[in-house]
Amino acid sequence: MTPEAPVPSRPLRRDAVENRDRLLAAANQVFDEQGLDASVAEVARVAGVGMGTLYRRFPTKDALIDALVHQILDITIEMATQAATEPDGTGLERFLELSSAYQAQHPGCLPRLWNTDHAMVRKARRRIADLLAEAQHHGRIRPDLTNTDLTLVMFSIRAIVATTRMHAPDAWRRHLDLLIAGMRPGPGELGHPPLSQADLDRILTRA
């Protein structure tokens, strides 16, 4: 786990912080366009800095990606917080729409979204659990749906976004319609048991 450079003993120099911002912006652009397999040299080129500068700020390629994921999770958590203010238990649906739309515009590091920075993922999942409880309390979502089910729902949306965004950037909306229709209260229960929290933790911490 190397979320970023170690704790700085002194504040960064002015040119250093500017180059760091440039690197993050360039990484977002390059990974969005070419995927995570894009080379770090390309990121440095787009940022207009040398390799040494990149690696002094982010000791490894993974650390750079982690920083981007951190940004996305930060905004995702913010979206969940804001969605909690929606009335009548509609917050969960609102959140799924907001976060999916955001992901569709930042597809670069989608493959790592829920498999990195576990502390923030836990925080996000806690907020989502609250949204789920509220929605179930209002009878909008079936009572047997669990928080692990919702994580699989977000895996599912992530995959649809990643697969379709180039040629049909809104296709995920239809798929989300379908998923939410399945989440509504229905005649019976879902036929199979949900994923246990322990199993999901193992999946999230190494995939």
Added chain:
Amino acid sequence: MTPEAPVPSRPLRRDAVENRDRLLAAANQVFDEQGLDASVAEVARVAGVGMGTLYRRFPTKDALIDALVHQILDITIEMATQAATEPDGTGLERFLELSSAYQAQHPGCLPRLWNTDHAMVRKARRRIADLLAEAQHHGRIRPDLTNTDLTLVMFSIRAIVATTRMHAPDAWRRHLDLLIAGMRPGPGELGHPPLSQADLDRILTRA
């Protein structure tokens, strides 16, 4: 498009066909265990043959993967055909369960399943469309569901299988329950329009 070696002018020698089978089996095993990024050298090592033998039979790594995908699609189409004999329009659900279970045991080339060998993919999707029509005719599936929706459903299952199979090999069953619940006839229609066939074709032919 290089599905395999060019048309053989003469039948293969006995040792050649055996080595070809060994290579396919080894490729399945290696890609299942290590993913598609595994090296071809590793495949040759497990198969017990040299690199030259591998490349004479499969002119490129992609051709080798295509051959594996071809096998999977072959069995998938067979499953769809067999599911069509199920009564009362339950064939679609049966097919989704069968094909998902099969994919869970051959996860190696899942990333390429629906993006390679377009002729067979079209054939498979045609069979699935028949299953959908039959299910809708019996009132088991909502009338506004389209064949493109089903393709997204299979993308979704593919992603869940790929993500969870290591630590929870049956997690996809719960997710499929949820998807099918959403596919059942409901009060209203899905809120957004389905993916057009043309857009889906573009997605399938380059992703």
Added chain:
DNA sequence: CGACAAACGGAGCAATCACTCCGGTTATTT
């Protein structure tokens, strides 16, 4: 201003990978 720690760029390194080449071997055919 002057000095120094910090930051800079980019050539170079080691590892990996898909793929080729070729001298020796073997199945097949007459």
Added chain:
DNA sequence: AAATAACCGGAGTGATTGCTCCGTTTGTCG
């Protein structure tokens, strides 16, 4: 059995990648 065409193994090639090293430049502070 002898001829031959097909087949075999695996060292070698060229390209790419993540990452390091180091001589030079620059922001910061007394």
